[in-house]
Amino acid sequence: MLTRSKTILAPLAFAGLVLGAGAAVAAVLPAPPLPITPGQIIGESQLEKARCVQASDPAKYQRSRAVGRIDTGRSYGTAWRVGPGNLVLTNLHVVGENPDLARTVVEFDYEEPSCDSDAVRPAVRVPVERLLASDGSADYALLALDQETVDSGVLDSFGYLGLDTRLSEVGDPVYVAGHPLAGPKRISRLHDDGRPCSVTEIRNNGRTDFAKYNCDTDSGSSGSPVIDARTHAVIALNFGFSSGYNAGAQMSSIWPDIAGYFGGKLPEGSIPVDQPTVPMAKPGAVGVQVPVRVTQVDGQSPVAGTSGEQLYYQAPTHTAITDVSCQSGSTQWIAEDGKAASCTLSGAANWGIAQVATLRVDNTAPDGQVIDGRVRLLSETGQIRGANHLALNVMSRGPGEVQSLSAQAGNLQAAPVDSRFSKPLTARAKDPLDAAVVGADVTFAVTDDGGTGTRFEGDDQTPTVRTNTEGDATSPALLTDARTGTLQVTALSSGKTATFHLRVVSQEGDPTEDVEHLSVIAGQGQIAPEGTEFPLPLTARTLNQDRNPVEGAWVTYTIIDDRETGTRFVGDEQTPTVTSDSQGDAVSPKLIAGNRFGFVTVTATSNGKSVTFIIVVGTI
Incomplete structure (x- = not known):
């Protein structure tokens, strides 16, 4: 991250953060738990103009096209498109906790037109619409670009990047594309010895996976993608310099937090890692088996184990580990409280074989997917080589039972006096597997605290309707009286409720408009x-x-x-x-x-x- 003034006053906790004279330090979250300082050129600078990479390594150049300079109105950093939609990633410390979105834009194609040129072509500026998600430990911010601009196709030629959600390994070749010193795009792909830069260390602070690498960056590279040179998918989000190497939070830690914004599916261009299906359990269940498979980047090749290596399990909340399946030649350990367990190898083995942790689920476990359990593959030195999430679905209801009821259509309507609402009300019933519930009884009732006199058409004022194949139940039409005001209609099924907010207005219309x-x-x-x-x-x-x-x-x-x-x-x-x-x-x-x-x-x-x-x- 780089402020608009290039006068450097003092090193701060976040990589590349410099302030102009008289500038104030914005309130930010605690830095990731690594000793990060500015000064990310490792030895001599190997930063290259993006266009200088195009001829010798067109794949790296093409992927760099998805990278842009982010201007927050007070500072600069780097951001990049995740998948083909309107979402971009950068560091939280680049945009801050409360970004001024009216002034924040991402500038694509900010680079020289050729390797020999020092001129810079005009950037394609896209406004930022929303801050969707962020985290201080992993130092990420997921932003939504202006949808109308993206839909216009102006970014189509720049492409986008996919994600690699495995835990990277020492020696993996990587490259970094960004906007150091807030200048034109630069690509770092080589170390001083002329070899491809690579991952040098893997760390974890108990919450977030980190990678160190010997690629060069500089102030303003905060938020750059760290891209695997073999798959061209992003493995980490660069945030700074640590103990002689640049460092970033791995996508293995970031993806679970942002998956919901992608419908739970990795965006196009990503590298899938094959994992067993997440099991289902009810509160109070005993002997629930949760499988985990540790694989290489292709999702299939096994990770070979070595003597002294340990597969360490951390139980998800609301559960305890009662047993683990260890390979032959492994030593099994389970903590007394069941919150941790491990298998330690006495000789070589194959971690590609599915391992299993057996859990007991608390009676008080709430419904929903529990994903905060962890499995880590540790060496004798404690270095992490691989990691997975230990997840299960907790459901008090079985498939086919109504777990949720939501207002699907007709909510927030307004209708004039002495008329009818234009749309009937539709409530949608889903089961614990998020599937439509067919044939469920849904009862509608008007709560008219505003005294509007609104009523259902017909004599039945608490009509019961059965859900269709989509899980939808649609009420009769609603008629208004001569009085203005607000009212609510509730839909009820199996103890689950959906609420519709309605308003009767005068002939002048609804103030909301x-x-x-x-x-x-x-x-x-x-x-x-x-x-x-x-x-x-x-x-x-x-x-x-x-x-x-x-x-x-x-x-x-x-x-x-x-x-x-x-x-x-x-x-x-x-x-x-x-x-x-x-x-x-x-x-x-x-x-x-x-x-x-x-x-x-x-x-x-x-x-x-x-x-x-x-x-x-x-x-x-």
Whole structure:
């Protein structure tokens, strides 16, 4: 990361972070637990103009096209496209906890037009729309570019990068593409000895996998992709210089956090690692077997074991390890509390054979996928050579039972007095495997606290409808009376509830349609210890096209990335919709911090406009 002034004052904790005279240090999360300092040229600089690499190594040049310079309005760094959509990755310390998105852009094609030229072609500038996810330990920030710009095809010629989510090994050849010193694109592919630069060390701090490598970078290279030279997929996110080598967080640690933004599937161009299917268990289950396979980069070739090597298991939360299957010649160990176990080799073996940990699941285990267990392959020196996540699905209900009910269509409608709502209400029922539930009874009921007199068409005011093959149950039409106001309709099935927010308006229409701007007023950046209430509710301000407050507009708050902290709104409604006051302010219910440290992202949405809040569970 590089600030706009190139006057270097003092080295800071993050790689390449320099400040101009009079500049203030932005509040950032604690640095990753490696001694990172600026000064990432290792020996003599081997940084090459991107175009100088094109003739001799066109594959590396082509992959570098997906890399851009990120301008936050106060500093520069590097960012790169992940997959063919509108998502990019960079370092959290580049953009900060509360980025000024109105000033943040990613500049693609910022490079010289030829190897012999020192001129720089005009960059293709794409605005950043949202900060989706971030983490201080792995020092990453996942950003969404302006969708309309991406859809225009302006980035198509630059391509995108896939991910390699295995744990890299010492000796793996890599290269780095970025914008050192905020200048034109540079590629680092060679060490001073003329050999390809490579991974030199693998480390883990108990939460994040790190890699060190002997490629050159410089200030402004923060956020660069570290790319495997054999697969051309990204194995790590560069964040700085550590003990003689550059370092980055491995995608093996970052991917599980961001997978939800890709529908759980690795983006195109990624290298899949074959792992056994995640098993399913109910709370209180005993003898649940969770298999793990350690493989090479191709997902198939086995990792050969050596004497003294150890496969170390860390139990997921809400579970305990009761047994592990160890190969012949291995020593088995299980901790008394069942929170850890291991198999240690007395001779050579083949880790490609599926290993199995047997778990006991707590009676109090909540429904959902537990992915915070770990399996690490350690040598006698403690160096990590391979790692996998130990995961299982915990489900109190069986397949075919209603696990969730959601508002699928008809929510947030407005209708004039003495008319009918244009769309009926549709609730969708899903089972624990996220499959549609067919034939489930769903009952609809109007809660008309606003006294609008809204009712279902027909005599039955609590109609029960069965779900179709899509899991959808659709209510009869809703009729309005002569009074304006707000109301709710609930859909109920097997104890699960979906809530629809509706409004009866005058002939002048719905004030929500006047909302053209949303801004954050209060609640941003709050920190609350685990299990406590956040001090402030979230407040977003609604404004019309003239920047005047909009009274009576609807604003819906949604937790879009909980990071498994367990944070939730006070009350049963977890996507609360509130009405703006005379100042245009819409105040959410308060939030209760979950029981696990992490960042929580909440959006406020009105009339298609949205703003993002980031709050923190724990102490920093």
